[in-house]
Each structure stands twice: as structure tokens, then as C-alpha cells.
Amino acid sequence: MMSRSYFPIAAVQVLVLMQLDTQSGHNQTDKGRSVMWIALVVLFGAIVLGAAGQVCLKLGLTKLGAQSAFVVVTAMFRNWYVLAGFVAYGLSSLLYLLALSRLDLSYAYPFVAISYVLVAILAWLILNEAVPPLRVLALAIICIGVVILALSYRGPHRVSTEAASAVTVPRSVDQG
Secondary structure (H helix, E strand, O other): OOOOOHHHHHHHHHHHHHHHHHHOOOOHHHHHHHHHHHHHHHHHHHHHHHHHHHHHHHHHHHHHOOOOHHHHHHHHOOOHHHHHHHHHHHHHHHHHHHHHOOOOHHHHHHHHHHHHHHHHHHHHHHOOOOOOHHHHHHHHHHHHHHHHHHHOOOOOOOOOHHHHHHOOOOOOHHHO
């Protein structure tokens, strides 16, 4: 099992690498690829932390059992699994924002679908949940979609300022 300090240290190391890479003297193509790979590692770290947070939340709420909503809400903030789940989600969000600062949203966001697959695997391994064949097929289709998406990367695609200003948004009747 990994130590508790592993994730924050790894996150700081990745931040330093991203900063050094953007300041290095590599040519533009190598620099772009390097930043993309580091951003993808950060994105996958965010996905793993998000999935771990889901499992921690489920473990914590399972330990509370079926009680009234008020009892569950007050007790869950004293449950270490629930607190660990919230911390994992917080760190996941920070890493996701960092990755998003380097990747196009239309490229990065669909990778979050991997969390569905990872949560199902963790639920099967840790929570002993059943994963029927039809669900396995659905998870495999998700994986295929993410691989196709990953193959589509051709670098950041930004709309130029001139092109963005040429686009007009129709006003609704309410706005006058």
C-alpha cells in the first residue's frame, strides 16, 4: 500500500515538471508533445483519485448503514472513509484543472469516462460487487471510445480572435 504522502508529493513533482518543460529550450513540436504527455499523466492521476474517492465514499456510507437522513448526514462527516473520499475528490479536481490548463476541453473531458471503468473494477475488487457480462461489454465499449479519442489528438486547436469575433450569437426576443 502507498503512503499517504505519495499523492501530494507526486502532484508537486508533476507541477514542477510542467513548469520546467514550458520554460525549456526544446523546439515547439517536442515541447508540445512533452507538455501533452505530462498533462495526460496529470489527467489520469485526477481520474484515479476520483475513482478512489467514489470507493471511499461508498465504504464510509456502507459502514453507516440504513438510518435516517439526518443521522447519515451528521455521521458521515465523522467517518474517515467519507472524509478520505472528499479529500480524494478535492485533489482530483485540482489535478483536473491543471491538466485542463494544458489540454483542449473537447479532448480532456471524454477521458473522464475512464473513471466509469475504474470505479467498476474497484467496486468488483474491493466492494465485491457483481459486474455482469453486459456491463463488462459496456465498459469495453467505453475503453474503445477513449482509445479512438486518444488517437485523434493533433495538438491544441484554438479559435483565432478574428474568427471568434466573426461569430455572431443571435439574441433572443427577451434581450431586446
